[in-house]
Amino acid sequence: MNRQPLRFVLDGRVVTADDVVPTTTLLQYLRDTLGRIGTKEGCAEGDCGACTIVEGELCGDRIEYRAVNSCIRFLPTFDGKEIVTVESLKAPTGELHPVQQAMVDCHASQCGFCTPGFVMSLLALYLKPKNSLKPKDGAPDRNDIIDALSGNLCRCTGYRPIIDAAVRMAELPEPLVGSNGDAQSEKRRALLATIARTDSLVIDASGTGSTDKAATPAYIAPRTLDELAAHYQQHPASLLLAGATDIGLWVTKQMRDLPPLIYIGSVAELDYVKESADLLEIGASVKLGKAYEAICAHYPTLQELATRFASTPIRNSGTFCGNIANGSPIGDSMPFLLALGASVVLRCGDHTRELPLEQFYLGYQKKALQTSEFVAAVRVPLPQSVNTPDARKIRSIVTSYKISKRFDQDISAVCGGYALKISDGQIVAVRIAYGGMAAIPQRALKTEAALIGQPWSAATFKLAQQAIALDYQPIGDMRASASYRLQVAANLLMRLYLEKSQEGDPEMGAESASSLAMRIPAISATLLGLPS
């Protein structure tokens, strides 16, 4: 058999990795096999960022660069990609890259162990197309910077000098290696094109060339949806792998021997966001970052949740559908999706069906999936345009609130999703769901019943708060006690009422608009009404 081997680009050269166990992480391969020890292991679970590297992917005529955690992603998922590590920035003249020089100038390293990861996260920011930044004209602002650094922990500096370095790097002269021009050079794109795959990557159990055709390969990356569905049907004991932001930990933390893996990230047909008049359909291999970008374009109130969903590097690897298919009771996407009435598109062999998301979760880690069936896409209802005289009076509210110990990159203690329609001061439609309150992400049916048909008023919400305890019997754990979960889930209803009331829509009823903050937002000082 003459299959194409696993290949990636590193420092302008193609690296061929044969004889690799498919669950080898990129970090292990970099450090143990290639001897590139600049990239560090801090936690081996994608939470500290010491292992951050930059992944380059040829997308049309551009290479898209993004920071990812190398400690939990398996090497084969980098097939066909460019990998940039902290060592890659070395200029022939020995000069430091502006990202590195800015870090030095600003005294942004102390012990230095987290530093390569910070350099890589800042490099991804440095290589971002300028028009993707806010403000659109170029230099990253504080929010761009904080978002870019959300996956990197530093225990020494307090971050101030690192934030300064992110500002300073844009002021330094362009480098020879690692400039925007160099990163997008014809040569780089051409080299990446040479390793573009024409067949499916297959790795047998031992990592050496496949010999037994009947055996299930340890790893396969189908290139078409049909191939994926057929292979899963033939090998139903296989495990579907997407961003590995959870499955990676099964290996690095739980030391599990994984079943044969089917990687969905090479199926081009699954990497799509399709928009129709009333629906957004997100394919199974769409990364979290892209999915939330599409969702927030229609639901800007979900932007804070999107920002707080894990970290930038995790959102660059993990997939939106993976979060849903994983079905954790504390996954952050499900509450608002349940509130919106989203559905999942399930595929099994040649058969496709659609299932409302709330029917998908049967119990703790139990999903309504048949053997060899998988989540192919999620359908998110879009806000309905209001163009009839009657409908003009209807106000739609969609939002999500997340409670955790830390603002960035934390797992929810409680996460609420809310979708309401108000007409003439009455609540005419309501769907509410919470994560962290039950064994599955679950709707608050009794709370909804307390709200539907009622006037939009504090009294209504006060009454509805009492229903939360009828809807849920949460557990207490290291993230929060059961009583706090109940109390805060109820209080979030009041936040919803207060926050939406003060937005001053006359349809909402009597409450008048005010500029007072009703919660602590991502950017605190100005929105909290601090005197300037």
Add this chain to the structure above:
Amino acid sequence: MNSADTAINRSVTANDSDSSGGSNIIGKGVRHESAHLHVSGGALYADDIALPANTLHAALGISSVAHGKMRSIDLYPVRTAPGVVAVITAVDVPGANNYGAILDDDPIFSDALVQYVGQPLFAVAADTCDEARRAARLARIDYETLPPILDIRAAIAAQSFVIPTQYLSRGDASAMLPQAPQRLQGSISMGGQDQFYLEGHISVALPQEDGAVLIYCSTQHPTEVQHKVSHALGLPAHKVIVQCRRMGGGFGGKESQPALFACVAAILATKTGRPVKMRVDRDADMVITGKRHDFIADYDVGFDERGRIKALTLMMASRCGYSADLSGPVNDRALMHIDNAYFLEHVSVVSHRCKTHTVSNTAFRGFGGPQGMVVIEQIIDDIARTLKLDPLDVRRANFYGIEERNVTHYQQPVEDNVIGLIVDQLEISSDYRARRQRNSAFNLQSPVIKRGIALTPVKFGISFNATLYNQAGALVNVYTDGSVLINHGGTEMGQGLFTKVAQVVAAELGVPLCSVRSSATDISKVPNTSATAASSGSDLNGKAAQAAAQTIRQRLIDFACEKYALHADAVKFADGRVTLGSIETDFATLVLDAYAARISLSATGYYRTPKIHYDRATLTGRPFFYFAYGAAVVEAAIDTLTGESRLLRVDILHDAGTSLNPAIDIGQIEGGFLQGAGWLTSEELWWNDRGELKTHAPSTYKIPTARDWPVQANVNLLQNSPNAEDTIYRSKAVGEPPLMLGIAALHAIRDAVASCGKAGAVTPLNAPATAEAVLRALTQMQTGKLQKSTMRSSVEGGGATP
């Protein structure tokens, strides 16, 4: 004023010119000596050192019960697992099965009694790290479980202590308490804290000839590693060499703890005759190794109408875990910092060191000092709330005086008091009073978001309490090309010690900083080192290196005077040049001439801290050479529906004496502040009722991220304030003191919570002030459930209580 965005507000003008030399290098904000290596991946940590191909990898097998006896341990599945080369238990330790820092109560491997979940029972060496870790999970262990004691109150009730209770008093508190105009009782609790160094514990042991062993270890205390390994192997100390070029963070967590991993690696290396790398996974690191002690305190305080404390009785108790480790000195330091910056005329403190069936707690930046200071700051705050006074006024009313009220409760005079100066300056520069008023107005009209502001002071004693550790050695080698290599007993963990010492040597020899290179801490070069701890690194090693450099400099002067018939005054060193009367030459030329004339170009230096003495039995004397001071103003906002909080602005004024390197000192201050703020807000250690730590990785244990650095920050060094004592260039230690600036974050949140309660009510909020803790406090205040009589039960809300 002073509200510029942090990105453009730089308190320090960086001067990164490596070529600046001479004495003007002192006080310059030169970059960290390894900065260019950090940013390019070229800085080598223990995990990065190239090793022989036959190196084995080790993993620990640990206990799964908090308290019990092992009935049987079946290691057959471990021994027969793929790749396994050796498995060792307590019986395989050739020498002493102990790595305890002070007492012999920390077995490397427990042989029968298990005293915490995560206690090491055996170790595996295998061909790969993965094989070793997988094999270590395969042991079949049968336990007879015993009831565990998990928290402080339970330990006190059971009189379960790792070392005897300690008492410290001055005056007659119990007699004076009833005479005080007002009196208040309350309870305080605070959680522990994981060091969360980004580089986990690691030791590599390489067998050497004749039974010796070389160890690369990430450690703040190479000499203790040497001692524990030599005892474990039954070897003389000179056969155990320990090296450490740098750590990826230490924070106290690599003071006594690295010896465990070094011993395991060394025993396995000796047994197999092969190099062994013992690198623990993050989760194992957090489960196995000690953390900051969590504390509780019950107080009874008498005070006057201004809030000045007349008398205080205090019961403090800490969770030490299953063994003593460094708990004695940690609790002693807590006792000696219950004054913080305040004069306590009549005070009586009882300090319990509780034994629990949890991990043995250890050093963490501040070493008990922060816990003592959290206690007194909360007492002051409770007094202020009771009297309806601005807490800052009550703080001021209690500050140490200059001429009077200036002796600590452990009988050390406070001779260098600058706290009044600092607080006066900071109060104005931070606009504290006006902002406090604005907050009151804001809170009246803001129904959900409430703001709070607090100014808290820091006074921190500098020196090891144990006098013997206040000594250091250094070795300076000058090579014939004029380049200089320095070595000293201190270790580099990011704090910039190597940079500062290099600045000292460059200044003394009048050479450019780039001529001076620091080499790995190596006990074969400089022996009998003290831990790099207690903020003492630059004070001790800077002075020792200065002495060594001065010795060489004097030899060069003597040589030049003889050769050129000059008076010593005519020889001057600056910028890599030497002035010899009317002649000027290169430093390298003079050095080469001196070598040819057979002048030694290598010298050791030694330093011991003067003036200090300390009676361990009575806890009195002058344990500290001097004090470091600082103060912080923090403004915070809370969400009263959820308890979430954010820090909005911080203003800091900190005393680093005459700073050796303002850029490095500012870095220590900012990092220390946020680490302290993290301890008291988002960092919550949580054990379940089986004694299992469930927050053992960054996914569950939340240290601050970049967003948690306040949007507005003004961080400054106190100017024109040389150390009153003769320290290295009159600088002050800056490692630990800034951590306690973070207490202002807790009190800003408490101030916001207080705004929701009745005037005159104390704030029932303990640390860490997680969203849950804040909401609980708010609920208690609003329902009025919590009054003085029930204060004591509030400790149940303490974050770290299982």
